[in-house]
Amino acid sequence: MAQNKGIRLMRTATAHGLVFGLVFALMLTLLSGPVKAAAPRLFEVSNVVVDVTADSAANARVQALAKAEKQAFEKLLKRLTLQAYHKRLPELTSEQLTELVQDFQVVDEKASSVRYIANLSYRFRAEAVRSLLNAQGIPFAETSSKPVLMLPVYQAAGALLLWDDPNPWRMAWGKASENEVSQGLVPMVLPMGDLNDVRTIGAEQAIEGDMPRLEEIARRYEAGDVVVAHGILRMDSYNGLPELEVYLTRFGSALQEHTVVKSFTSEPGDDITDLLNRAVVQLTAQVEDNWKQDNLIQTGATQLLPISVPVSGLGDWVKVRDRLNGVAVVQKTDLVLLRLDEVRLNLHFIGDAEQLALSLDQADLSLWEEAGQWYLAQKISQSTAQQ
Secondary structure, three states, X not given: OHHHHHHHHHHHHXXXXXXXXXXXXXXXHHOOOOOOOOOHHHHEEEEEEEEEEOOOHHHHHHHHHHHHHHHHHHHHHHHHOOHHHXXXXXXXXXXHHHHHEEEEEEEEEEEOOOEEEEEEEEEEOHHHHHHHHHHXXXXXXXXXXXXXXXXXXXXEOOEEEOOOOOOHHXXXXXXXXXXXXXXXXXXXXXXXXXXHHXXXXXXXHHHOOOHHHHHHHHHHXXXXXXEEEEEEEEEOOXXXXXXXXXXXXXEOOOOOOEEEEEEEEOOOOOOHHHHHHHHHHHHHHHHHHHHHHHOEOOOOOOEEEEEEEEOOOHHHHHXXXXXXXXXXXXXXXXXXXXXXXXXXXXEEEOOOHHHHHHHHHHOOEXXXXXXXXXXXXXXXXXXXXXX
């Protein structure tokens, strides 16, 4: 009797296991449609402000919307392309431009009998914009970097400042952040400068590239890399005007450490604040260009890479699949094999494996090769690892 009971229990367990496996496979199949990166947020442009006066409120609104559409599109193209190509960006007619707009939203508006003021947001058709840039022969990038932590170290009159006040160099970077100067592919974060920041790293440690301390403060702000902007203020011996020499270094895992050196000289009528603000705008564009250069979308044939994704359940695959949706260089994925502990894919992508790995890293996905097989998995966050 006990033996029969044991056999029934074994059969029940086996049946439950089969049912679980079938349910898992069915749900996995339903959730494993082809993944195609559309990067929708990247093609959204917000905070487009227009102010137009015409002979009537209706005409002012029509002109304002046309102006806003043009401004938003220009901002989008500059976000995607290198500075060297900005003079080559296409100028479209209003009809051509309207065809590229998916939709727009009026966030705020005010009107009088002859004036129209509005703040608008636009969404553009990603595939149409890509096709336009390819047709013009203009290279572009779509991979957004993880947030980058900016540490502005200011050197003037023998003093070296990071957290001390006043630090006009730090104020200039803060103003740029408020004005959305850095709202491109490389979002920048300015640290609060509280007691924890002061304890973590000082000015000298920042410019010397103290990696343990740089990594610690990056983790605190959930940043991928750290950029140290060492600005040295001097007086130009030739014209007696202030000049700023900047050593801009990006530390982190996404890119190899490299330093850009740039000098900025005051223009007649400028004060030091004007000089620092102008330097920040140009340096922000330089950081963006460096990132875009390493992530340019390469036109040509799509490559295929067979990949194994280790999973411990349905939730693991759903998270990986959702993150793949935001990786621009990934064109699509084909499901090859479903198992309780593994999903196998054929991943179609543009570029090479190194660029693919960098793009996946920004989505917190790790790609590695082992014994001739490629693997893909979620990156373990610091907080998860400590639990």
